[in-house]
Amino acid sequence: MGKVLSKFMKKLSTDGPKRIIMLGLDNAGKTTILYRMKRTEDFHTVPTI
Numbered sequence: 413m414g415k416v417l418s419k420f421m422k423k424l425s426t427d428g429p430k431r432i433i434m435l436g437l438d439n440a441g442k443t444t445i446l447y448r449m450k451r452t453e454d455f456h457t458v459p460t461i
Contacts, residue, residue: 421449 424430434442439459 417445417448424449 434446436442
């Protein structure tokens with residue numbers, strides 16, 4: 413999973429704005445992936461309802 417995410421981040425770092433649709437089941441880690449793409453420092457997510 414980490415290698416897939418790092419390849420994806422390299423493609424995002426190219427010029428121009430990007431749009432991403434994130435679909436998934438409950439508690440699948442969508443918010444965690446979103447925060448990892450936005451931030452580089454450590455973070456603590458609050459479970460979404």
